[in-house]
Amino acid sequence: MPVKIKMKRVSAYFLMCICVLVFMLTVSCSRDDYQVRTEERGPLASLAEGNTRFHTTQPRRPSDNISIVRKMSAGQHPNAVIICCSDSRVSPELVFDQGLGDLFVIRTAGNVIGPIEIGSVEYAVEHLDVKLVVVMGHERCGAIQAYLDSTELTGYIKHIVDSIAGETEIQNLRMHRSENTDMYVKANVIHGIRQLVVHSDIIRERLGESQLHITGAVYSMVDGKVAFIK
Numbered sequence: 563m564p565v566k567i568k569m570k571r572v573s574a575y576f577l578m579c580i581c582v583l584v585f586m587l588t589v590s591c592s593r594d595d596y597q598v599r600t601e602e603r604g605p606l607a608s609l610a611e612g613n614t615r616f617h618t619t620q621p622r623r624p625s626d627n628i629s630i631v632r633k634m635s636a637g638q639h640p641n642a643v644i645i646c647c648s649d650s651r652v653s654p655e656l657v658f659d660q661g662l663g664d665l666f667v668i669r670t671a672g673n674v675i676g677p678i679e680i681g682s683v684e685y686a687v688e689h690l691d692v693k694l695v696v697v698m699g700h701e702r703c704g705a706i707q708a709y710l711d712s713t714e715l716t717g718y719i720k721h722i723v724d725s726i727a728g729e730t731e732i733q734n735l736r737m738h739r740s741e742n743t744d745m746y747v748k749a750n751v752i753h754g755i756r757q758l759v760v761h762s763d764i765i766r767e768r769l770g771e772s773q774l775h776i777t778g779a780v781y782s783m784v785d786g787k788v789a790f791i792k
């Protein structure tokens with residue numbers, strides 16, 4: 563075979579390889595780009611980075627369009643469970659700059675955790691294979707403040723404050739006459755974590771196998787920063 567023809571074939575083959583490689587890279591970057599990178603960095607780092615984007619006003623707002631809705635109709639694969647307060651100013655997807663399908667969110671006033679909430683976490687851990695649970699309180703929480711002010715409440719709202727009043731961590735602070743509201747918020751978060759670990763065999767098992775990480779966090783109403791509790 564003449565050398566010129568052989569060279570041409572080699573060049574064509576080389577060019578084709580480059581094209582395939584570029585195509586593959588393009589596809590892999592556009593397809594679930596955010597999710598792929600989350601897996602590489604770990605879900606906690608992804609949340610921390612998302613919160614940084616949020617409080618520095620550089621949100622990416624990933625996976626928030628109708629094409630994602632259709633794509634996700636087949637199933638969900640969230641990266642983390644977030645248990646937080648129902649307060650309208652504490653929206654996890656916004657605060658962590660996450661998109662549809664990224665977070666499995668459980669919200670109650672005062673992020674109070676009972677059997678239904680624990681069951682929801684178990685579902686996410688066991689059936690969706692989520693490996694991170696964040697219990698997040700927030701500054702200036704109305705539920706905590708209602709407890710501290712001994713506000714007279716009627717109806718089912720009373721159950722929320724009674725639940726907070728019954729928490730050992732909260733009672734310890736009261737016993738020491740602490741007046742630091744932020745300390746109560748943190749105590750409530752730590753109690754929430756303890757609830758999950760004490761009451762759920764599934765959660766304890768996953769923790770024992772190092773298949774799950776649980777962390778606490780407090781959201782600042784002033785600057786939008788989330789401080790993770792070590």
Ligand SMILES: [Zn+2]
Nearest residue numbers: 647649703704
């Ligand atoms: Zn609250």
